Amino acid sequence: MNIISRTVWILSIVSLLTDVASEMLYPIMPLYLKNIGFSVILIGTLEGFAEAIAGLSKGYFGKLSDLKGKRVPFVQFGYLLSAISKPIMGILPYPTWVFLSRTLDRFGKGLRTGARDALLSDEANQETKGTVFGFHRAMDTFGAVLGPTFALVYLHFYPENYAFLFLFAGIPGLLAFFVSGFLKEKTKPVRNVEGNVSILSYFTYWKDAPSKYKRLITGLLIFGIANSSDLFLLLLLKTKGAQDSFVIGIYIFYNLVYALFSFPIGLMADRVGLIRTLLIGLFLFCSVYAGMAFAENSIQFYLLFFLYGLYAAATEGVAKALISNIVPESDTATAIGTFAGLGSISALFASYLGGIIWFYMGAQSMFFFSAILTFGVIVYFARYGNALSLQKS
Template sequence: MKLKIISKTVWILSIVSLFTDVASEMLYPIMPIYLKNIGFSVVLIGILEGFAEAIAGLSKGYFGKLSDLKGKRVPFVQFGYLLSAISKPIMGILPIPIWVFISRTLDRFGKGLRTGARDALLSDEANPETKGTVFGFHRAMDTFGAVLGPTFALVYLQFYPENYSFLFLLATVPGLFAFFASGLLKEKTRPIPKKEEKVSILAYFAYWKDAPGIYKRLIVGLLIFGIANSSDLFLLLLLKTKGAQDSFVIGIYIFYNLVYALFSLPIGLMADRFGLVRTLIFGLFLFCSVYAGMAYADTSFEFYLLFFLYGLFAAATEGIAKALISNIVPESDTATAIGTFAGLSSISALLASYLGGLIWFYSGAKFMFLFSAVICLGVIVYFARYSDAFDLKES
């Protein structure tokens, strides 16, 4: 890899994402434990996560469109990271359900505010032949923060077991550092549309009408997969229901993120060489294998193997999907296209987490994981059918 592929802007965005993930992931692996302790049922956890992701998705679309219309990226990125930072202490100070909803909503709103503009900045720093590498590098740095965060949480809980509230306050520190680091970003001059448009929270869905056909095919497949891909909290909750200690749950989550971080850049390089859509299909196959395996896994070795494969799945899908989207739409529509996908996928996320919670509650965890695996298998067949068309567009 040539070092010049990774520009100063990519470095800054990656470092900012790293510290933001340190803050977020200090809390994520203990979240199902914390929520259960303050009275959340598995169904309510599903509703909370689905609602939070819906807020993130809908706001991604709105602010992505607004970023394109204003011709600006940096203010959206900076303010989005600030909101996520200040949301952390709310949950620890007031551990009651309504404030948990407010905190998660504020955090996800911040994510929605920054994501479209940030991904458009990353896309601007690459060309079609290096998108996988740039997005893969960013995902690697971002996910390395997801290794450091839970590691800190694990050490903290060794000294202060079950003292979760203060951990939420500590998570504010790296979050604020990320916000201040985002001040190093410089805005580039971009053409602003001559015709002033008003943007409503759902206006960006109109982009679907004029979007390229290949974009629509891609999004349809990703949305169907989204229904199968419920919150990762269910994976961690499964470990707890099988008797795992807090330290094991956090440790295996660290392991998953370490695999994700280590393989994001190599898989991004592989995607640039062998094709983004082929890499995406490979990732979906891994997801299918993991969820089918989770339905039957019982030993520590099996769980570690499955979480290793789950890390590879994450590395082969999230950044790759965004790189693929940015390659098949005009540069002026990048934030809108990614935001539209995020807005639509928020509906899938809401359905996935709510549906996952209901299936778990009424039919058990095993059936929930098998259901997701079967849906994913259908998506693999769908993408395999259109793989030649995607590859033709990529070339």
């Protein structure tokens, strides 16, 4: 059996190109925002708001994709929006336009994510979900290695000249849109629905969702409150005296670990169990955030970011594989989108709360809070995780 199909390859290459564009900007984002006058609270608010837009739109368009029985148009247009959003921030470095750019980028992500993950799910069975999602995450994250590497080389020659990177990021973004044109639509049944689908109507899915889905999502949403934006990790390095090159370099290292381990951890998850793998990932997150409260030198930071890469490889793709195994195939995009919509509330609260705790109580308190809350989620899944079998309810 050819587990990695043509569709999986195309989606993975598209994600790789998109991440080249996005991730060459991500590690410099807190540096750029502080450079144009954003406070740590405003940075947290921006990221929380952007993720809220992404999450709410994921739910809406995920449901719409299921109802219309189409995936590819949502994927293609979503990547196009993200591509054209990048140059805006470099051309117009003002708070209103920065918010607009991040909102457009996250809206594009919301438009495509549910449909894209449903396409991936359709290319796998219950025994290969971890492998397929793990391979996609590996390719996606390899782009997150190439992008910051380019940024690091560029800033070596042109220190603090950030604007050009935002303009250049539009090129790989548009290439991703072009490659997405090779996707072929699979015929899906169209549901008979009266009226229009509202932006919040997908929340009704929670009422009828399988109990296993509700139990899984409850734990993931609580974890979402602990998991504030990664920008805070990079900002912590900067506040401890790290140079721009070190901040970008360690972010590249983290993504390299994430990329290299996503596929083998996905294979492992199909063998040892998705829930067990998720628990390992959460334990790694807890350890990293507790450790960041005390880390002071480069060796400690590299060790923690290595573990952080393993955490990411063991959770994101695995969580989606779990969701797609629990719900009926016809509801895959809606189920993932609903999780994203609810998760957007957690993301908004997490980033805003993280900024508030940091501002008033210090960075150490913020990282301790995340570690303690995540430990509670580990206890929750350790107790109830066995109920989340791979069989659909």
